[in-house]
Amino acid sequence: MFGPLTCKPGSSRNNKTGPWRTESRPKYLKKNCIACNMCLQACPEACISGQGKNTYDFDPNYCKGCGICAYICPKQDIIMIKEECL
Amino acid sequence: MKTLFNSGHTACAGCGQSMAARLVIDAAGSNTIVCNNTGCLEVFSTKFPESSWGVPFMHSLFENCAAVASGVESALKYLGKADTVNVIAQAGDGGTADIGLQALSGMLERGHNILYVCYDNEAYMNTGIQRSGLTPFDTNTTTSPIGVNSTGNIRPKKPMPEIANAHGIPYVATASCAFPLDIQRKVKKAISIKGPKYMQIHVPCPLGWRHESSQTIAVAKLAVETGLYPLIEYENGVLAAKRQITPKPVEEYLKAQGRFKHLLKNPEEIKKIQEIADNNIKKYGLKVETQQAA
Amino acid sequence: MKEFLEGSMAVAKVVQLCKPGVISAYPITPQTHIVEELAQIVADGHLNAQFVNVESEHSAASVVLGAEAAGVRSYTATSSQGLLLMAEVVFNIAGMRLPVVMTTAVRAISAPINIWNDHQDAVSLRDAGWIQLHAEDIQEAVDLHLIAYKLGENKSIMLPVMVCMDGFLLTHGVETVNIPSQEEVDKFLPPYKAPYKLDVENPMTLGPLVDPESYMEARFALNETHKEALQLIPKITADFAKIFGRTYNGLIEGYQLKDAERVIVAMGSVCGTIKEVIDELRKKGKKIGLLKVTSLRPFPANEIYEALKNTPKVAVVDRALSVGSFAPLAAEIKASFFGKTKKPKVISSFILGLGGRDITKDSIKEILRLMTSKERQGEFIDLKQELLKENYENAV
Numbered sequence: 001m002f003g004p005l006t007c008k009p010g011s012s013r014n015n016k017t018g019p020w021r022t023e024s025r026p027k028y029l030k031k032n033c034i035a036c037n038m039c040l041q042a043c044p045e046a047c048i049s050g051q052g053k054n055t056y057d058f059d060p061n062y063c064k065g066c067g068i069c070a071y072i073c074p075k076q077d078i079i080m081i082k083e084e085c086l
Numbered sequence: 087m088k089t090l091f092n093s094g095h096t097a098c099a100g101c102g103q104s105m106a107a108r109l110v111i112d113a114a115g116s117n118t119i120v121c122n123n124t125g126c127l128e129v130f131s132t133k134f135p136e137s138s139w140g141v142p143f144m145h146s147l148f149e150n151c152a153a154v155a156s157g158v159e160s161a162l163k164y165l166g167k168a169d170t171v172n173v174i175a176q177a178g179d180g181g182t183a184d185i186g187l188q189a190l191s192g193m194l195e196r197g198h199n200i201l202y203v204c205y206d207n208e209a210y211m212n213t214g215i216q217r218s219g220l221t222p223f224d225t226n227t228t229t230s231p232i233g234v235n236s237t238g239n240i241r242p243k244k245p246m247p248e249i250a251n252a253h254g255i256p257y258v259a260t261a262s263c264a265f266p267l268d269i270q271r272k273v274k275k276a277i278s279i280k281g282p283k284y285m286q287i288h289v290p291c292p293l294g295w296r297h298e299s300s301q302t303i304a305v306a307k308l309a310v311e312t313g314l315y316p317l318i319e320y321e322n323g324v325l326a327a328k329r330q331i332t333p334k335p336v337e338e339y340l341k342a343q344g345r346f347k348h349l350l351k352n353p354e355e356i357k358k359i360q361e362i363a364d365n366n367i368k369k370y371g372l373k374v375e376t377q378q379a380a
Numbered sequence: 381m382k383e384f385l386e387g388s389m390a391v392a393k394v395v396q397l398c399k400p401g402v403i404s405a406y407p408i409t410p411q412t413h414i415v416e417e418l419a420q421i422v423a424d425g426h427l428n429a430q431f432v433n434v435e436s437e438h439s440a441a442s443v444v445l446g447a448e449a450a451g452v453r454s455y456t457a458t459s460s461q462g463l464l465l466m467a468e469v470v471f472n473i474a475g476m477r478l479p480v481v482m483t484t485a486v487r488a489i490s491a492p493i494n495i496w497n498d499h500q501d502a503v504s505l506r507d508a509g510w511i512q513l514h515a516e517d518i519q520e521a522v523d524l525h526l527i528a529y530k531l532g533e534n535k536s537i538m539l540p541v542m543v544c545m546d547g548f549l550l551t552h553g554v555e556t557v558n559i560p561s562q563e564e565v566d567k568f569l570p571p572y573k574a575p576y577k578l579d580v581e582n583p584m585t586l587g588p589l590v591d592p593e594s595y596m597e598a599r600f601a602l603n604e605t606h607k608e609a610l611q612l613i614p615k616i617t618a619d620f621a622k623i624f625g626r627t628y629n630g631l632i633e634g635y636q637l638k639d640a641e642r643v644i645v646a647m648g649s650v651c652g653t654i655k656e657v658i659d660e661l662r663k664k665g666k667k668i669g670l671l672k673v674t675s676l677r678p679f680p681a682n683e684i685y686e687a688l689k690n691t692p693k694v695a696v697v698d699r700a701l702s703v704g705s706f707a708p709l710a711a712e713i714k715a716s717f718f719g720k721t722k723k724p725k726v727i728s729s730f731i732l733g734l735g736g737r738d739i740t741k742d743s744i745k746e747i748l749r750l751m752t753s754k755e756r757q758g759e760f761i762d763l764k765q766e767l768l769k770e771n772y773e774n775a776v
Binding site for chain 2: 004007008009010011012013014015016017020038040041042043044045046047048049059061062064065066067068070071072080
């Protein structure tokens with residue numbers, strides 16, 4: 001007989017960490033983006049995608065609202081706004 | 087985005103280690119087996135039944151990832167797959183410099199083709215911010231707390247890159263969350279070299295270091311720019327590359343984090359830390375040389 | 381093929397025949413000859429295996445853990461202090477359900493430091509979840525290694541197996557041994573096919589953090605698998621007999637039990653001495669017998685009950701202590717009869733042969749003499765009373 005032994009690859013995607021956000025979330029202005037890719041590289045949650053200028057955006061299902069993407073953007077094209085109360 | 091370290095892990099917001107772990111495995115690629123020690127990374131990325139890892143991943147105990155990886159690498163050699171599959175052994179600073187030092191030393195000495203990555207957040211963070219052998223001088227941790235008789239940790243960081251280098255391995259590097267692409271460049275370079283490799287990545291911990299979650303990269307940058315965390319590469323025992331800096335005073339780094347708050351009114355202690363930074367700058371030649379006029 | 385071999389050499393030869401892909405061990409007396417011989421076998425090209433010289437037993441166990449997790453049959457050996465040092469890895473391997481096979485050259489445990497044979501090391505780790513088999517002689521030690529791989533790697537078992545052989549007595553003793561041929565071994569033991577492993581073609585995570593919501597089920601499963609092993613072991617030994625011609629039960633062995641009025645229960649090489657005493661005294665009409673326990677884990681409680689339920693007097697020989705309580709084997713033997721209507725009138729517990737203290741035929745006869753209707757509780761045989769004066773006052 002076997003019990004809990006292994007996990008399937010990438011199964012953490014079942015855990016939506018978006019509800020962790022309480023204070024702020026990023027807003028991608030998509031005006032001055034130069035597609036440097038730094039926000040995508042820096043996100044600890046791997047929840048940013050994009051390819052090409054002004055196409056980058058975050059996935060609210062996983063974003064924890066840390067604010068690193070807003071900090072790192074060399075064009076200040078990402079800002080942190082108050083998390084909407086639903 | 088497509089990654090081998092998927093979203094949904096339960097790291098703190100802004101965790102430097104989760105950032106670095108993803109950069110490492112995405113640089114290494116899907117033909118990689120990861121052996122991880124117990125610590126924050128393993129706990130937040132592999133809680134049954136969920137795992138962030140898109141590559142084969144193994145966690146055994148707190149101190150044996152280097153030995154487990156040695157076993158995996160030996161098995162791959164036996165199966166004839168040693169040339170096509172990478173093996174990475176990963177641990178935190180405690181799992182590397184303290185309890186894991188024996189297994190690491192054995193792995194380095196035996197010459198296994200393994201990349202060892204130490205995620206250095208400078209304390210035993212997963213168990214509650216206790217002091218480790220890589221905790222810097224004068225740091226406030228729960229087992230080296232500040233108090234009437236104490237300004238924090240009384241010892242400097244164990245020189246793990248030099249200890250690894252002393253084993254005669256082909257590649258040693260330090261890296262930092264401050265420079266994500268540099269982490270990936272160094273991982274790719276390490277994997278292209280046959281033999282044991284040691285990489286130590288400075289990964290700020292917003293919780294343990296007491297800074298805002300958005301400041302992870304900013305704080306990491308200050309560590310590099312003050313000379314307190316030199317970014318260097320040893321190749322075959324010789325210092326081959328370093329990131330040169332225009333040194334900032336250590337106070338800028340210290341005041342960015344709550345764990346050093348107690349030092350800001352203590353110029354004597356700041357002087358000692360500045361000395362550590364200055365010694366690093368001198369030892370590795372970190373200072374950007376001013377251009378000589380022709 | 382029959383050869384006159386030192387026990388360690390015989391074990392090394394049978395391990396070679398099992399074709400492990402990774403061997404990793406740290407030297408400790410009296411296991412050293414086994415791994416030295418395997419190193420020579422690999423160096424001479426007679427075995428294609430990775431031989432990993434590690435810096436401690438903890439790492440030796442970790443290396444075979446990693447190798448087994450990567451899907452390769454592996455082997456290690458240790459004793460005493462080494463077994464204790466790797467203790468957390470031993471528990472880890474069982475919990476991760478990896479079929480490592482390890483030879484334990486059973487030896488006494490420090491302190492005081494003693495390199496000679498008793499059962500304390502293996503017995504102290506009986507809770508780890510490994511299958512634990514004890515050999516009576518070198519032939520059995522050889523055969524148990526073959527059985528160990530076959531049993532551990534069975535898809536429904538997937539458990540690590542510890543083959544225990546008495547340190548020095550069996551590791552350094554020399555006997556005529558039948559070493560099977562590679563063809564016979566290949567018929568009995570197919571190549572290892574891991575049902576789960578670290579493989580880039582099929583990535584999975586091994587060793588996750590399991591919280592209170594799921595941990596108990598993993599441990600329940602481990603325990604249940606030992607019950608399944610109790611059923612499987614006799615089937616495997618039956619297959620073994622068909623190919624190699626030697627019969628074992630695998631769980632217990634009864635010697636002259638049928639009409640025995642007094643039976644001694646024991647594990648390991650002391651069983652050979654007990655059999656000699658039985659042969660001698662049976663000629664004089666004494667109705668005595670031996671119950672040898674081969675499998676300490678899984679513990680064959682039912683088989684022991686069936687074998688001894690009608691025996692009037694039983695004595696259990698323990699070569700280890702559970703300090704402060706009943707002797708370990710005796711406690712489990714007694715527990716096998718609790719609540720049953722049929723059971724021996726007396727089960728006495730004797731402790732012998734600690735730290736390599738020789739167990740002679742006279743020691744066994746002393747036990748037989750003490751097997752009266754009065755129950756003996758953890759009575760030491762061959763104890764030297766003159767050494768028991770408190771001596772630390774001389775140190776001042």
